[in-house]
């Protein structure tokens with residue numbers, strides 16, 4: 002008897018959640034359509050839509066076109082019913098984004114600030130969070146929390162940065178944060194956060210590898226829409242795959258790591274550290290730059306093909322280089338296809354959606370996702 006009761010509550014909760022997610026997915030939908038698509042009775046749909054409406058999570062949004070008879074009222078999700086904040090900390094910058102329930106960036110601020118685990122840095126971050134809220138003009142009570150993305154490996158409990166080459170720290174705890182952040186907050190690895198952002202709104206993808214091509218190479222493994230961290234939180238450290246035996250010296254102390262061939266620095270070092278200039282010259286047909294790019298693509302294709310062989314899923318290219326790679330995809334796919342044992346093309350490779358702030362958005366989504374899952 003008891004079992005049946007809890008079972009019944011679960012079904013009710015699940016129905017409500019399915020209705021909410023369908024409204025978000027379809028953008029505008031009528032109640033009869035919801036009932037039809039989900040196989041739920043009309044009274045149940047009406048009751049749930051009403052309660053979602055009362056809570057300010059969905060709203061009526063005009064009428065839908067009809068093929069005859071009465072026009073149906075359209076129901077839409079209220080995108081700005083809640084917000085979350087994402088912070089991305091790098092060696093020399095702090096980025097802050099405010100996103101809504103759809104994952105869209107409503108407001109953002111990026112400032113130069115050299116990383117140090119000091120009161121001053123934590124204070125600056127707290128100030129930025131307050132500023133981004135003030136700039137957007139939203140009611141702070143609608144904020145679910147803050148996600149902080151860090152370039153390094155975090156401890157199991159997510160409270161300590163075990164190691165970060167970028168920030169040059171080991172076993173760093175962030176005790177100062179609680180004094181300057183007024184909202185619930187959590188820490189996450191930057192590449193994992195960016196991977197989460199890229200999976201958001203790609204409804205058909207369940208599994209993917211995210212390869213981040215920034216000043217270091219990293220990535221994340223998303224299986225069944227969840228990050229696979231590995232046994233030591235190092236899953237997705239693709240930058241240190243050995244791509245060339247006894248190859249170039251890597252910052253990690255080993256030789257021939259992917260990082261030494263495919264980081265954004267490999268390109269930018271030819272244009273005084275400026276990646277935009279590199280792609281400008283490439284567009285203009287600079288021979289020397291073209292040769293550097295060819296070599297880069299060759300190693301990237303090898304890495305991508307290896308990842309495809311390991312995981313047999315889509316591979317998303319992101320990071321600083323990912324933001325420029327769109328127009329070179331045909332060429333890259335050609336290289337990839339040449340290496341592949343089973344496939345004739347490289348169509349499993351995709352370009353990132355977020356050309357900037359993917360890590361900050363992903364960190365913020367760590368609050369949005371559970372909120373939506375629990376509606």
Ligand SMILES: [Zn+2]
Pocket residue numbers: 240241251252253254255258260
């Ligand atoms: Zn290495």
